[in-house]
């Protein structure tokens with residue numbers, strides 16, 4: 001098909017007797033349609049088929065398929081567990097399961113939200129926190145996600161990655177991913193940068209989450225941490241339930 005016959009098909013032959021007619025037909029009728037199509041296209045932002053080094057990759061529902069080149073190697077559940085009958089905890093437990101995970105460089109981890117309102121966020125100066133990821137890793141984070149959503153991240157750089165859930169860090173919702181056999185190189189944190197807060201600090205200090213233990217165990221579950229490492233350090237006032 002040549003150019004002229006394409007234009008005729010779109011605009012109608014009777015409107016296009018000359019090349020001047022072609023210009024005027026496109027300038028009137030078709031521009032409006034084109035502009036609204038462009039607005040529509042921008043709203044529909046096509047999904048990427050890669051894992052962004054800062055934004056990761058978000059799946060909006062558990063059964064959403066992931067583009068073919070991406071294949072998760074490990075899974076971590078983001079859990080909210082309500083207090084049990086024989087349990088004197090005033091609020092649910094919030095945790096990553098497993099809490100410690102050993103992966104190889106380049107592995108993709110799929111974080112599954114069993115309940116809403118969690119994030120997977122790096123301890124990174126770019127996010128106002130002590131650097132507790134390998135040097136050179138960007139300040140990455142998932143969005144705050146809904147229950148049933150998932151988030152993928154590729155761990156490319158060998159070393160120790162400490163991760164937090166922004167809404168629940170202070171209750172101990174943090175995780176540690178060890179990439180390769182590397183030791184942590186967190187280095188000098190700097191006084192102005194916030195270390196892990198409250199129960200998060202206790203969780204990271206639990207001997208089960210030492211990087212060499214994570215490497216030898218491959219996964220360390222929440223149940224393997226000592227009860228003292230999970231104790232609440234905030235004071236809840238009457239009426240607080242979450």
Ligand SMILES: [Cu+2]
Pocket residue numbers: 078094117118119165166167168169173
């Ligand atoms: Cu959380």
